[in-house]
Each structure stands twice: as structure tokens, then as C-alpha cells.
Amino acid sequence: MLAEFGYGVLMVSFIVALYSVGAAIFGVRNKSDAVIESARRAMLLTFPLISLSAATLIYLLVNNHYEVAFVYEVTSRSMPTYLKVTAWWGGQAGSLVFWSWLLSAFASAVTLRKWDRDREFLPWVIVVTAITLAFFLGMVVFYENPFARYWQDINGQLITRIDGQLLTSVFTPVIGATTFIPDDGQGLNPLLRHPGMVIHPPMLYLGFVSFVIPYAFAIAALVTGRTDDRWIRLTRRWSLWAWLFLSFGLVLGGRWAYDVLGWGGYWGWDPVEIAAFMPWLTGTAFLHSVMIQEKRGLLKHWNMVLVILTYALVIFGTFLTRSGVLSSVHAFAQSAIGPLFFAFIGITFITSISLLIWRWPELRGETEMKSMLSREALFLLNNLLFMSVLVVCFWGVIFPLISELATGAKVTVGPPFYERATAPLFAALMFLMGIAPLSAWGHSTLNTLGRAIWKSALAALFLTVVLFAVYTKNLIALIAFFLIALVLFVTMQEFWRATRARQRAQDENFFTALARLIGRSRRRYGGYIIHISMMLMAIGILGIEIFQTETQGTVAVGESLDISGYTVEYKELANWDVPVRGNPQVNYTRAAVSIFKGGVYLGELYPRKDYYYDSQQNMTIPGNRSTLRDDLYVLLVDWQPISANGATFKIYVNPLVNWLWIGSLLFLFGVIIAAWPDKDPEQEPVRVNKRARQMSAAD
Amino acid sequence: MKASSTGKSLQITNYLLLAFAFVFASLVYQPAFAQGPTPTDDEVNAIAKQLYCPVCENTPLDVCPTEACRQWRELIRTQLSEGRTEAEIKQYFVDNYGARVLAEPPRTGLNWLVYLLPPAIILVGAYILFRALRAWTKPVVASAGSGESEAKPVAPQDDYVARLEEELKKRK
Known part of the structure; x- marks a missing residue:
């Protein structure tokens, strides 16, 4: 009964979303505010509807309704309730519902705002969000149904499809059939039971979904022909929050990989990771280039292209992160939703670009660029670099498919390819991050730039020489450290200069002046804090990429392994079951090792291997000793089950990696500062006045 | 992930x-x-x-x-x-x-594409950007209709910083 109910409600929300699209278009065509209002209310209705359906799904998940195939696949009796709830996004069908739910929430929030000055946008924002919503709901209703159940015929035989797979359906497939209820579910993939993995997908999805809103406004601007930067100002905060969630989702994913995947790293250039990274690249480029449009009235076309690309990549990423079908042509062809997703991305992309071409002449820049070294020129260069990284990533993800289609030969495009191709691009981005804050809007020359930068450059050079003397002789690392130091010094100098000036002008103490300075132009200084955080993260990435050392060996109790000054001594091994309601759920094998450095005892670590009985999967949990200087990361690879005498350990020393996590916390802080709502309205008078001037001139 | x-x-x-x-x-x-x-x-x-x-x-x-x-x-x-x-x-x-x-794909036949295409696209992008910048840095003829070819007023944030700059110079 509940399954039918949940499915029915989903079906209704699908129809309501379609109605919303139709009513909005009809309302515009017939200039009927009442019909547009009806479309708006229909959009608002989707949120409670999908919430109801989601609540039903959660109820089924929590209460062990294993006749429902999705519940069977992602939960088991032994899982705690909170994991059963979060299993909602543990599989494809559920995460599509989750995506739709988030989108309906955001779209509702947007339609609830005051539309006084932007009435013409409203119907088109509804159209875009409702079409996207209807597409995702359609996927759920027709292809990836989380409410479909298992059935048995009158004789108690499980009903299968022609291909032998179990048939699943919401409603009775043949007369007399009854639902088949398995005793227990398969349980969520143990890798996904980690807290990082519980929060990571919602973060990523929040980021993905919030980028739909700026896209919807962009399309509304194109359709209505209101091609000033109003759409950008309206969605600036959305974009920033979207970017925050997406960035944090990526970082959490990295942290999760570091903690549970047991390969000593945080990022493997896996297509699924890249799929989430690509909208981040276009999103980051977008955040920078909208500033040029706001300040200088340039790049209107390009901003449209970026937001359209971001939307397409968001849909692509959603699809890829859950299905993994790009791994082979066969998997793609067999997946029911793969071709539909590609069709949807194709249609929306072509439509958006056509709209852009249609409005091309009206989007002409309002002013000229004065200098190749002006801030807007440097921002453009930044955009080129982000796009270049995107090209590398996209091509790397797509190429195996092309190769398989063209020649039948499967190939792997792995980390060496991406690292080689993106490292110089990232270095160039860092350099830009160093000089762009010093260049002025409109005009800069080599002279002015040079005068602004020489102190920081000298300090960075000095630091690099010190590092050369005491830390590393690696040329690439030294170049990277120089760039990092340059950005840090330049950015801190900016803070220092402005704070001191304010301190003198306003007669405030240093910290008050600093706080008020940041408060006065949050976007600028929030942005600078983000730059600093990125450099801290770069230190961590550099540490693990260039200086990571590893060793592996089998030792008996009392013996030890040496690596980079550390000594790891094997002490003991324990093995035990963790029962849940009398049944063993997980088997832990835990080694204890003592850590020494230069003969000094530092403590013990407990690398572990967990075996999950229900899903028959292993999980390797590292023992990790983390300091600002380096991480000692010990994995238990293998052991002798009977004697417990010999065990194989893999040990990594990951220098500086902690700065990656410290940087990401600072990053969070920076984005919150930049995106925090203003008390007083946006600084819009420049544009508003201009519009008003134009209007009065027209009068 | x-x-x-x-x-x-x-x-x-x-x-x-x-x-x-x-x-x-x-x-x-x-x-x-x-x-x-x-x-x-x-x-x-x-x-x-x-x-x-x-x-x-x-x-x-x-x-x-x-x-x-x-x-x-x-x-x-x-x-x-x-x-x-x-x-x-x-x-x-x-x-x-x-x-x-x-x-990585071995450097043979079709696989060369994986190594050659991205740099080619990036170079084309850089060229387009360079051309666009060159075009923009030349003075724009007043676009029809708008009647506004003068530079836009700089946003208040920059005024603020400009004020700071001036303040700094005075104190030096």
C-alpha cells in the first residue's frame, strides 16, 4: 500500500511539474498573470508532494520493507536507523528522488521571493526549473523507480523477466501475484557507511542543484531579452553557495577516500571524481568572470556560455556519479537512463546555445578594455586556464569511450595523464592568483604591477631559497612553493595595506579595522581568504604528490619497518566479530603497531581490516598519525590467520597533507564571508541608475 | 566518491x-x-x-x-x-x-588524439582570447542605440580602495 502511495505521489508531482511548465508558457503567451501565478503555485506544490513521497520512501527504508527492491539493495536489518535514512541517496533510484526533492525546494524558495522588479523573469525561471524537475521525476517514475517491488506467483515462484532477472514493479504484474518479501536486505555498501560518505553526496548534490538556479535566470534573461546584468546580480549568492557546497562536497569526498579507501591518497582522477570536478571548474570560472560583467559590462556572451556549460556538466555529473556507465560502451547501452540523460543534456544545451545566438547582438560589451594587464584581462586569462583544465578532464573521461567505439580497444586514462596535463595549468592559475589582486580594473601597466608586486616576490624568493637550503632540492616543488608563497604574501599584503590605511583614516585599532574592512567589502576579502585557503590546500597537495614515500613489508611480532625516519614496530594482532542482535555483522582484524622517530616512542596506531558479512566486502581502515609536518599512514594489507606472527603492512609518509584539510576549513570560512547576505541591499545604484537614465532618455 | x-x-x-x-x-x-x-x-x-x-x-x-x-x-x-x-x-x-x-593509452594510432587534442584546443582558445583582447583594447566605436561609449563608472568597492590608496600616499 505504501509503495503504491509513494509512487502515486511521485507521479502526481511529475504531472504537476509538467503543468507548471505548460501554464508558465501559456501565461506568458497570453499575458495572463493569473495563469503565471497558477504555474508558480504548481511549482510550490511540488515540494510538499515530493517531500511526502520521500518520507514514504524513508519509512520503507527504516522499517525493513524488503519487498521493495530499492530497500532490499541498500539496507539490511543490522544497519542503524540513521544509515537506513541516509541510504535514501545510497542508490541510483533514491538519489534521483533526492535530487528532485532538493531542486523542488530551491525552485520553491526562488519563486517565493519578491518579484516586483523582475516579474518578466518569473515564468521563465519556472519553465527552466520545472522542465529540469520533470525530467528527473520522469526518470524516477518511468525508469528508476524506488518503489518497485518483488513478486511471486500463486505457487510461490518468484516472477522473473525473460532475461532471468527478477521482475520488479509497483503494481501486481500478473493476476494473483503477491509481493515477495526477502528476510533481509543486502545492506549498504560498507564503503558508503562512513560519516564522510553520509554527508558527501548531499553536499555535492546541493552544489549541483543550486547551479540550476543561476542557469534558469540566465535563460530567463535570454528569452525575455533583458540582457543587462540583473540576472547575475540576482543569482550571485546562489552561485556562491552552490560553489561552496560543490567545493565542500569534493573535499569531503577526498577526505573519505583518504580515510576508508586505503590507498594513501585523496584523489585518484577517477571519472566519477572528475564528473564532480568539471562543473566546479566552469563554476569557478563563472564566479570570476561575472565580476567583469558587473564592473565593466563586458563578457556578457561568455558568462552565458559558462552558466550553460555548468548546467550541462551538472546534469552530466549527476548521471555519471551514480551510474558509472562511462566505464564501457556496453554498460552505457544497457543502462535505460544513459541515452535519455544524454538526450536531455543535448537538447537543453542546443536550445540554450540557440537562444544565446539569437540574443548575440544585444549582449555586446558596453565598454572597451584598456590594457592587457587590467584585471579584466587577467580574469579572462584565468577563465582560459580553467577552461583548459576542463578540456583535459572532459577529454580524459570521454576518450576511453571513443577509443572503444572506434577501434574496440579499451584504454585507461589515468592519473599520469591528468597530472602532467593539469600541473602547468594549475601553476599558471597560481601565478595569476598572485598578480590579479594587484592589477586594477580598467587599467594596469607592467610598471604599476611591478611596483606593487616586487616586495612580495622578493619575500617569496627568499623563502624559496630557504626551502632549497633546508627542505627540498626538487625543482618542480620549489617553483610551486615560490608561487604559493607569492600568492600568500601578495594577499596578506593586500589585507595589511588596506587595514593599515583604514586604521589611520578611522582611528581604529588594527583588529577592528581588519574586521570592518572585511565587513565592508565581503566579496573582495572573502575572495582573498579563499585564495589563501587554496594555497594552503596546494601545500597539502604538493606534499602528497611530490614528497610521498611508501614501503611495504611482512614482519613478525617484534620486528619493524623503517620509512623516512619513522620506525613502525608490529606488536600484536586481534580478530573479533561485532554481532548485531546475535548475528555477526562485521569481522575486525586489528593490528597494533608502535611508532618511533629517531628512537623516540611516539605512540601506537591500529590499522584495521573490516569484513562485512552481509555484503562480503573488505574495508581497509588506516592507522594514521597526523601532524602539520606529515602523516604516517599505516595499512594492514595481509596477515597469517593461524599464528598471527606475520603481518604485511603498507606504510605511507604523506608530508604536509594536513594543510589540505586545514585549507579546506579556511576555505569554508572564506566562502561564508563572501556569500553572507548583506544588511543593506546590493550595491546596485550604478546599474539601476544607468537603466533609469536610459529609460528617462527614452522618454 | x-x-x-x-x-x-x-x-x-x-x-x-x-x-x-x-x-x-x-x-x-x-x-x-x-x-x-x-x-x-x-x-x-x-x-x-x-x-x-x-x-x-x-x-x-x-x-x-x-x-x-x-x-x-x-x-x-x-x-x-x-x-x-x-x-x-x-x-x-x-x-x-x-x-x-x-x-595511460600507449602512444600509437588513434591514441595520439588523447595527447594532442587538449593542447590543440587550448592553443586555439588562447589564440581566440588574444584576438579578442586585441580587438577590445582598440577603442570601440559607439554602439548603435546605446549612445554610451564612455567607460562605465567604477563600482563603489573600488572607490573605497582608491580612497585608501590616496590616504596611503598622503601619509607617506
Whole structure:
């Protein structure tokens, strides 16, 4: 009964979303505010509807309704309730519902705002969000149904499809059939039971979904022909929050990989990771280039292209992160939703670009660029670099498919390819991050730039020489450290200069002046804090990429392994079951090792291997000793089950990696500062006045 | 980020089958007599790091925890002890399992595209950007209709900074 109910409600929300699209278009065509209002209310209705359906799904998940195939696949009796709830996004069908739910929430929030000055946008924002919503709901209703159940015929035989797979359906497939209820579910993939993995997908999805809103406004601007930067100002905060969630989702994913995947790293250039990274690249480029449009009235076309690309990549990423079908042509062809997703991305992309071409002449820049070294020129260069990284990533993800289609030969495009191709691009981005804050809007020359930068450059050079003397002789690392130091010094100098000036002008103490300075132009200084955080993260990435050392060996109790000054001594091994309601759920094998450095005892670590009985999967949990200087990361690879005498350990020393996590916390802080709502309205008078001037001139 | 529960279930079945096949094979196949000292785990991993097993997607062989991959690493050890070089061992895996065991496509035929296309697109992008910048830095003829060709007033944020700058200069 509940399954039918949940499915029915989903079906209704699908129809309501379609109605919303139709009513909005009809309302515009017939200039009927009442019909547009009806479309708006229909959009608002989707949120409670999908919430109801989601609540039903959660109820089924929590209460062990294993006749429902999705519940069977992602939960088991032994899982705690909170994991059963979060299993909602543990599989494809559920995460599509989750995506739709988030989108309906955001779209509702947007339609609830005051539309006084932007009435013409409203119907088109509804159209875009409702079409996207209807597409995702359609996927759920027709292809990836989380409410479909298992059935048995009158004789108690499980009903299968022609291909032998179990048939699943919401409603009775043949007369007399009854639902088949398995005793227990398969349980969520143990890798996904980690807290990082519980929060990571919602973060990523929040980021993905919030980028739909700026896209919807962009399309509304194109359709209505209101091609000033109003759409950008309206969605600036959305974009920033979207970017925050997406960035944090990526970082959490990295942290999760570091903690549970047991390969000593945080990022493997896996297509699924890249799929989430690509909208981040276009999103980051977008955040920078909208500033040029706001300040200088340039790049209107390009901003449209970026937001359209971001939307397409968001849909692509959603699809890829859950299905993994790009791994082979066969998997793609067999997946029911793969071709539909590609069709949807194709249609929306072509439509958006056509709209852009249609409005091309009206989007002409309002002013000229004065200098190749002006801030807007440097921002453009930044955009080129982000796009270049995107090209590398996209091509790397797509190429195996092309190769398989063209020649039948499967190939792997792995980390060496991406690292080689993106490292110089990232270095160039860092350099830009160093000089762009010093260049002025409109005009800069080599002279002015040079005068602004020489102190920081000298300090960075000095630091690099010190590092050369005491830390590393690696040329690439030294170049990277120089760039990092340059950005840090330049950015801190900016803070220092402005704070001191304010301190003198306003007669405030240093910290008050600093706080008020940041408060006065949050976007600028929030942005600078983000730059600093990125450099801290770069230190961590550099540490693990260039200086990571590893060793592996089998030792008996009392013996030890040496690596980079550390000594790891094997002490003991324990093995035990963790029962849940009398049944063993997980088997832990835990080694204890003592850590020494230069003969000094530092403590013990407990690398572990967990075996999950229900899903028959292993999980390797590292023992990790983390300091600002380096991480000692010990994995238990293998052991002798009977004697417990010999065990194989893999040990990594990951220098500086902690700065990656410290940087990401600072990053969070920076984005919150930049995106925090203003008390007083946006600084819009420049544009508003201009519009008003134009209007009065027209009068 | 790496795992998706439903998508992987098929893969897990695949890998179990392969693992079973390996275990079975290891029962009937005795490795050739080792001719040198047993290579260390680090020597094995140095090669395994550069290889990918065809089943566990996107996981390098040196860190892959599956039984199948453990067997592969043992195979590398055996070959090392038989005196084979790194290149020979990699070639052995390519011959038996296809080019996808390599971390990067071999530089042959169509695969050149993977290395050449991105730099080509980036160069084209850079050229377009350069042209656009050149065009923009030339004074724009007043666009029809708007009647505004003068530079836009700079936003207040920059006024603020400009004021600070002036303040600074005065104090110097």
C-alpha cells in the first residue's frame, strides 16, 4: 500500500511539474498573470508532494520493507536507523528522488521571493526549473523507480523477466501475484557507511542543484531579452553557495577516500571524481568572470556560455556519479537512463546555445578594455586556464569511450595523464592568483604591477631559497612553493595595506579595522581568504604528490619497518566479530603497531581490516598519525590467520597533507564571508541608475 | 566518491568470478622456480603502481585489495625473480589483458588524439582570447542605440580602495 502511495505521489508531482511548465508558457503567451501565478503555485506544490513521497520512501527504508527492491539493495536489518535514512541517496533510484526533492525546494524558495522588479523573469525561471524537475521525476517514475517491488506467483515462484532477472514493479504484474518479501536486505555498501560518505553526496548534490538556479535566470534573461546584468546580480549568492557546497562536497569526498579507501591518497582522477570536478571548474570560472560583467559590462556572451556549460556538466555529473556507465560502451547501452540523460543534456544545451545566438547582438560589451594587464584581462586569462583544465578532464573521461567505439580497444586514462596535463595549468592559475589582486580594473601597466608586486616576490624568493637550503632540492616543488608563497604574501599584503590605511583614516585599532574592512567589502576579502585557503590546500597537495614515500613489508611480532625516519614496530594482532542482535555483522582484524622517530616512542596506531558479512566486502581502515609536518599512514594489507606472527603492512609518509584539510576549513570560512547576505541591499545604484537614465532618455 | 552501491554490484560479481578463477588457477599452476632472491614488496609495487587490473576500475594494482589483484602482484614477483625487466613485465600484461592495464593509452594510432587534442584546443582558445583582447583594447566605436561609449563608472568597492590608496600616499 505504501509503495503504491509513494509512487502515486511521485507521479502526481511529475504531472504537476509538467503543468507548471505548460501554464508558465501559456501565461506568458497570453499575458495572463493569473495563469503565471497558477504555474508558480504548481511549482510550490511540488515540494510538499515530493517531500511526502520521500518520507514514504524513508519509512520503507527504516522499517525493513524488503519487498521493495530499492530497500532490499541498500539496507539490511543490522544497519542503524540513521544509515537506513541516509541510504535514501545510497542508490541510483533514491538519489534521483533526492535530487528532485532538493531542486523542488530551491525552485520553491526562488519563486517565493519578491518579484516586483523582475516579474518578466518569473515564468521563465519556472519553465527552466520545472522542465529540469520533470525530467528527473520522469526518470524516477518511468525508469528508476524506488518503489518497485518483488513478486511471486500463486505457487510461490518468484516472477522473473525473460532475461532471468527478477521482475520488479509497483503494481501486481500478473493476476494473483503477491509481493515477495526477502528476510533481509543486502545492506549498504560498507564503503558508503562512513560519516564522510553520509554527508558527501548531499553536499555535492546541493552544489549541483543550486547551479540550476543561476542557469534558469540566465535563460530567463535570454528569452525575455533583458540582457543587462540583473540576472547575475540576482543569482550571485546562489552561485556562491552552490560553489561552496560543490567545493565542500569534493573535499569531503577526498577526505573519505583518504580515510576508508586505503590507498594513501585523496584523489585518484577517477571519472566519477572528475564528473564532480568539471562543473566546479566552469563554476569557478563563472564566479570570476561575472565580476567583469558587473564592473565593466563586458563578457556578457561568455558568462552565458559558462552558466550553460555548468548546467550541462551538472546534469552530466549527476548521471555519471551514480551510474558509472562511462566505464564501457556496453554498460552505457544497457543502462535505460544513459541515452535519455544524454538526450536531455543535448537538447537543453542546443536550445540554450540557440537562444544565446539569437540574443548575440544585444549582449555586446558596453565598454572597451584598456590594457592587457587590467584585471579584466587577467580574469579572462584565468577563465582560459580553467577552461583548459576542463578540456583535459572532459577529454580524459570521454576518450576511453571513443577509443572503444572506434577501434574496440579499451584504454585507461589515468592519473599520469591528468597530472602532467593539469600541473602547468594549475601553476599558471597560481601565478595569476598572485598578480590579479594587484592589477586594477580598467587599467594596469607592467610598471604599476611591478611596483606593487616586487616586495612580495622578493619575500617569496627568499623563502624559496630557504626551502632549497633546508627542505627540498626538487625543482618542480620549489617553483610551486615560490608561487604559493607569492600568492600568500601578495594577499596578506593586500589585507595589511588596506587595514593599515583604514586604521589611520578611522582611528581604529588594527583588529577592528581588519574586521570592518572585511565587513565592508565581503566579496573582495572573502575572495582573498579563499585564495589563501587554496594555497594552503596546494601545500597539502604538493606534499602528497611530490614528497610521498611508501614501503611495504611482512614482519613478525617484534620486528619493524623503517620509512623516512619513522620506525613502525608490529606488536600484536586481534580478530573479533561485532554481532548485531546475535548475528555477526562485521569481522575486525586489528593490528597494533608502535611508532618511533629517531628512537623516540611516539605512540601506537591500529590499522584495521573490516569484513562485512552481509555484503562480503573488505574495508581497509588506516592507522594514521597526523601532524602539520606529515602523516604516517599505516595499512594492514595481509596477515597469517593461524599464528598471527606475520603481518604485511603498507606504510605511507604523506608530508604536509594536513594543510589540505586545514585549507579546506579556511576555505569554508572564506566562502561564508563572501556569500553572507548583506544588511543593506546590493550595491546596485550604478546599474539601476544607468537603466533609469536610459529609460528617462527614452522618454 | 569512488563507489556507487548499485552500479558496483555487477562489478563485484565480475570480480568474484575472476577471483575464483585465479584461485583455481593457482591450485593447478605452480610458479616457476625462483631464480634470484625474492623481490621485495616495494619492488613489486613499483611496477604494480603503473598497472590497472581490468576488473577493478580505476584502482591501481598496487593498492587494489581484491584477491585477483593480489594474485597479479604475485605474478609480477615471480616474473621479477625470473629476471624479467619492468618493460617486459608491463608488456606481458598488455599482451594478455590489453592496453587498458596501462595507466595511460600507449602512444600509437588513434591514441595520439588523447595527447594532442587538449593542447590543440587550448592553443586555439588562447589564440581566440588574444584576438579578442586585441580587438577590445582598440577603442570601440559607439554602439548603435546605446549612445554610451564612455567607460562605465567604477563600482563603489573600488572607490573605497582608491580612497585608501590616496590616504596611503598622503601619509607617506
